Amino acid sequence: DAKTTQPPSMDCAEGRAANLPCNHSTISGNEYVYWYRQIHSQGPQYIIHGLKNNETNEMASLIITEDRKSSTLILPHATLRDTAVYYCFPSGNTPLVFGKGTRLSVIA
């Protein structure tokens, strides 16, 4: 999807923090940044979203740059079950548009 740029793949050691970057330089002022993930052969799962401020929930933390052109999803202690494709995308009052995402492999 032309609206976002994510690295195609990343590796992370089990127990370490996984930091997944996303560039969304054309994000509009009223669009949120959404993060979802998809474990193999399942439907995507919502993780977190944010507008301007950093956000944290039980799954992850989201860091958004001040100019809102990029963000980073942080999984603080990655486990093998976090192996999945992670999608980042801006969205307002429109259907969710998923790009190709980043395939995160958590390695024991």
Next chain:
Amino acid sequence: DGGITQSPKYLFRKEGQNVTLSCEQNLNHDAMYWYRQDPGQGLRLIYYSQIVNDFQKGDIAEGYSVSREKKESFPLTVTSAQKNPTAFYLCASRLHERRPEAFFGQGTRLTVV
């Protein structure tokens, strides 16, 4: 037990036949969506509906049709006009377009032979 259900999980059809994929939700969600996923690719939007009796085309609507006669149901018909129908189909719903969290079904893997 609330959720979104797709059936069947696996579906085989002969080329030239229409096939309808079921999607039902009991979450009282207004918005429902159909996506297609090909191996190694992201999700592509086929159709979506923001309210009962209304729906809009997504990015790849050609060869597909939908209906939204009931709030809880959003069936997708893959017609014989769809050139490459073999794919993984995912249905999703969310309370309305302004809510961030969408809930997905487990998907239907359609194979056309």
